[in-house]
Amino acid sequence: MNALQRNQTEITEFILLGFGEHHHLQIILFLVFLVVFISTMVANFLTILLIIIDQCLHTPMYFFLGNLACLEMMYSSTILPRMLAALMTGDKTISVKGCFTQFYFGSFLVCTECYLLSVMSYDRFLAVCKPLHYATVMNSKVCIQLAAGSWLSSTAVISLHLGLMLQLQFCRQNEIDHFFCDILPLLKLSCSGTFLVKLVTFTVAFIITFPPFVSTLVSYSYIIAAILKIPSTTGRQKAFSTCSSHLIVVSIFYGAIVIVYLIPKTEAVRDFNKIFSLLYTVLPPLLNPLIYSLRNRDVKDALRKIAGKMWEGQCVNQTSKT
Numbered sequence: 001m002n003a004l005q006r007n008q009t010e011i012t013e014f015i016l017l018g019f020g021e022h023h024h025l026q027i028i029l030f031l032v033f034l035v036v037f038i039s040t041m042v043a044n045f046l047t048i049l050l051i052i053i054d055q056c057l058h059t060p061m062y063f064f065l066g067n068l069a070c071l072e073m074m075y076s077s078t079i080l081p082r083m084l085a086a087l088m089t090g091d092k093t094i095s096v097k098g099c100f101t102q103f104y105f106g107s108f109l110v111c112t113e114c115y116l117l118s119v120m121s122y123d124r125f126l127a128v129c130k131p132l133h134y135a136t137v138m139n140s141k142v143c144i145q146l147a148a149g150s151w152l153s154s155t156a157v158i159s160l161h162l163g164l165m166l167q168l169q170f171c172r173q174n175e176i177d178h179f180f181c182d183i184l185p186l187l188k189l190s191c192s193g194t195f196l197v198k199l200v201t202f203t204v205a206f207i208i209t210f211p212p213f214v215s216t217l218v219s220y221s222y223i224i225a226a227i228l229k230i231p232s233t234t235g236r237q238k239a240f241s242t243c244s245s246h247l248i249v250v251s252i253f254y255g256a257i258v259i260v261y262l263i264p265k266t267e268a269v270r271d272f273n274k275i276f277s278l279l280y281t282v283l284p285p286l287l288n289p290l291i292y293s294l295r296n297r298d299v300k301d302a303l304r305k306i307a308g309k310m311w312e313g314q315c316v317n318q319t320s321k322t
Helices: 003-009 023-053 060-089 096-129 131-137 140-165 183-189 195-227 233-261 267-271 273-281 283-294 297-321
Strands: 013-016 093-095
Touching (some): 013 060, 013 096, 023 060, 023 297, 060 096, 060 283, 096 131, 096 140, 096 183, 096 273, 140 183, 140 195, 183 233, 195 233, 273 283
Antiparallel strands (some): 013 093
8 A cells, every 4th residue: 555545545533432331321331421520520629729728738658649649630631531532522533633632641640650659659658567667768858759750750751652653554443442541452453563552551551550559559558567566456447448449449550451451351351341341441530539548537627627618708708787
């Protein structure tokens, strides 16, 4: 095929099939994802607002939580609005540029989240197991370096990945059997060699999941060992409840990524691929602010203080009017 013929057959837009096989559930799916999107944005925005306003939350742990909440808002805005528009209007088309933009930001934010979760587990390890050294080790400079490292390293890794993706030609089918522009469905549509991109995809998925996940497990294993030494039964139960919640969410997040990108695609796995993708694209941004932030006593106290000030201000305004 010469250059002219290739240009004539090269596609300019993709069709995201989404959950097209469940037409009778379109309205229900729209309402469910709309509630999830609004709840995710409100919960994460509230987390960021409380961390900024309340001086008591200006600590390393909440600095990382603020980064995570900001990331979750960006990630949900990358995936869910396009999905909601398709469910509402039936228009499932997306331009090639729009598709690659969604792929880049989605991949970049997932990669950053993997590193941030690992950094947060390390922060908790130091706070629980090395309390005397915590303030010295986890100072403001180190916090900024760890957070910036998570964002910048992800940018470098995914930019390299995107550069390889942009070399591919798409000139056959343009239907993506997914609800967002993900790497593996896109590779199926390419009419050029994909071996190198697949190899890089596997390598990147391994790098961004296994080392952070292992470091997270190691950190929490030390934390749990320290919790077992707590003499109070009530204290142990509360600490275990918090740690177990963190580990469940982290395990679901990492586990879903491993299943989608690293495990060979048998027929059974392929049939549930979209469900596993939901477990790392939609669920964590909703659960993380609830598990990591809004359940914390300090955040609850900050929320009560702000609510109290707002109530007092409203009462003063009403009194002045009367």
